[in-house]
Every structure is written in structure tokens, then in C-alpha cells.
Amino acid sequence: MIRLIFVFLFLFVFLFCSIFIQLALCVVGKFNMEAKKSISLKIVSWAFRCVAFLSGAKLTVIGEENVPTDRPVLYVGNHRSYFDIVLSYSRVPRLTGYIAKKEILKVPVLSQWMKNMDCLFLDRSDIRQGLEVILSAIDKVKNGISITIYPEGTRNRSDEMLPFHKGSFKIAQKTGCPIVPMTINNSNAIFEDHLPFIRRSKVVLEYGKPIYMNELSPEDKKNIETYCHNIIQETYQKNKALI
Template structure:
């Protein structure tokens, strides 16, 4: 429980104490939007790294060199833990917005920081609103901002992390319409940080592997037609390969 309490204090304390930082960032953004965006990115990455350190998790990173640094990408990952966001966001080399559930939008301060970081809120119950979010994500990528989405649609709470929920194919329109590569991310054992023994946070081994970029226009016709299933298969192969590392 001690680690859980420390993480809660860190997160809540930061959100409250960061109000002056939000104001400063807003002012900086009026004069130099890029500077404000990068500053916000690095600030939150530092906070996330500290929180991960508190958890005691031993994190192994594989294949991060596969992430292009000269263009925006669509990150696609499996999702079993709240900590998946921290694990991956600390490794983003440049501006990256996450697609989050609509229910997070009303949360004070947190949603403000999320907007600063180009995150988008997806209404999973409203198809029309959901499509609008996808179109906004496409525009983000075209403007040079990467997007990360967990296309299972929610955290997979099954006992076996190799049995993923089906990937929603609509998410992959971001890559096909924006003409960007897909970076598959396989996150192994992240549920052992917290969800597997809620409410305790326990040290554990976690592996985060970045696969080779997937270029949709270079795939076979059938694979391109079922891009979600194809990407999920790539992630599953990485999860199976890394199973013995955790």
C-alpha cells in the first residue's frame, strides 16, 4: 500500500502544484507554440519517469530504435494497465497525443494537461463523434504530431495477456489516411505493477518492445484490408517472444 499511496500523492500533488506551470506554459504558447508543446512533453515525461521509479518496476526496452524521429507515426499497443500510458509516453521522442476515453475529459487539471499534450477524447458510444475524433487525429499526424492508441478499446482484464481483445479497425484509418507508418508496441506484464493485485503496487519486470514500422501501402491487399488484425498478429508475436523475460 505504501507505493500506492506515494504514487497517489505524487499524481494529485503534481496536478495541484502544476497550476502555475500551466499558466506559464499558456503564456509561452502565445509566443512560441512549438516551445510550449516540447516543454509540456518533457515536463510530463519527467513526472512519469519518477512515478515509474516509485513503482519499483524493472523496465526492459527493446527495439526503440525502430521509432522514426523524422516523421509522425501511429503507435499501436496492447493494453492491460493504467501504467501502459506512462511506460510508453516516457519514450516518445517528439510530440505525441494519446486517444483517451471521453470519461476522462471532465477531470479538472488532468484534462487540461492532456489537451496541452494533444490528447484526444473518444466517445465510444457515439459513432459520429468517434469518427470526428479519428479525423482530428488524422489532421494531427499530418501536422507532425504522432498519435498513440490502444485499439482494444479498453483495458484487457483477462488472465492471459496473450489473449488480446479484437483490435478496432477504425483506429487504423489514422495511418492509412495520414500516410504514416504504424509502430506496433508489445507491452508485457504491465498488469503486475498494479491491476493484478489491486490496490497494491508491487515491483515487477516489464518489457516494452517496439516493432519494425508497418507501412500500410506496402502490405498485401488482404493484410491492408484487415490492418488491425495484421498489426495485432505482429504484437502477439512479440508478446510470445518476450513471455519468458518477465
């Protein structure tokens, strides 16, 4: 219970202070939009690290050297918990937008931070809007911004991952950016497994070797969602031994 209280109090103070920080960032953005985005990423990364610390998450990171730092990438991962974003966003080496569900737009201050960092908001019930989001993500990658997407489409608490949506991979197919498989184990043990309490938990986050579409066989290119699904599922099963 004490961890939940600490996290709640920190988030309350942070979101309250964010009102004034956002006003300052609006001024910065009028003169230098890239600086606004970079500052936003640093502030949110710090806040997420604080949340992870207060929650007692003990994170083991594997393969971080696999993430290219000189170009935008498409992070593709399995989705276990709200803490997937907390734990991974604080580690990105460059500007990165996450594709999130549209309901987050109802949280005014949080949604503004996400907009500052090029996040996109997906309506899973609207196919046309979903296509527009993917097209926007393609434009962002072409402009040097990495994108993170969870192709299962929703949080999944089963050891067997849901099928990956093929459309998620259009971002890499249309831009040629590398795909970085991102596998997370046990993040659901922090919060979702025992709502509303937060408990100290060991979590493993592994970044796989980047996948370049032009290096794949025609069959793997055609079924890229299955190719990536198999890699992440195999990594997930392997890392269960580390929990």
C-alpha cells in the same frame, strides 16, 4: 502500501504545482504554441518517469531503434494497465498525442496537460464522435504529431488480445504514416492485479519494425487490423518468457 503512498503524494504535489505551471504555459502559448507543447511533453515525461520509479517498475525496452524520429507515426499497442501510458509516454521522441477515454476530461488538471500535448478524448458509446476523433487524429499526423491508439478499445487483462477495431487504422491509411506496433507485457502486475496496492514488477515494452501501408500486399492492406493484431499477439507470447 508504501509505494502507493509515495506515488499518491507525488501526484498530489505535482498536480497542485501544475496549477501554477499551467498559468505560465498559457503565457508561453500566446507567443509560441510549439514551445508550449514541447515543454508540456518534457514535464509530463519527467513526472511519468518519477511515477515509474516510485512504483518500482523495472522496465525492459526492446526495439526502440525501430521508432522513426524524423516523421510522425501511429503507435498501435495492446492495453493492459494505466501504467501502459506512464511507461510509454516518457519514451516518445517527438510530440505525441494519445487517444484516451472521455472520462479523463473529468480530471481538470490532468486533462489540461493532455490537451497541451494534443491528446484526444473518445466517447466509445458515440460512433459519430469516434469518427470525429479519428479525423482529428489524421489532421494532427498531417501536422507532424504522432498518435498512440489502443485498438482493443479498452484495457484487457487476458493473454488473448481482443480484436482490433478497423477504424483505428484509418489514421495510417489516410496519412501514409508508418505504424509502430507497441507490445507491453505484465504492466497490469504493477497495480491492476492487486488493487489498490502498487507492487514492484518487471515489465517488457517492445517496439516492432515500422509497417508501411504501401509496402503491404492488397490482402494485408485490407485486413490491416488483423495483420497488426497478429504481430503484437505473437510478440506478447514471445516476451512472456522474459518476465
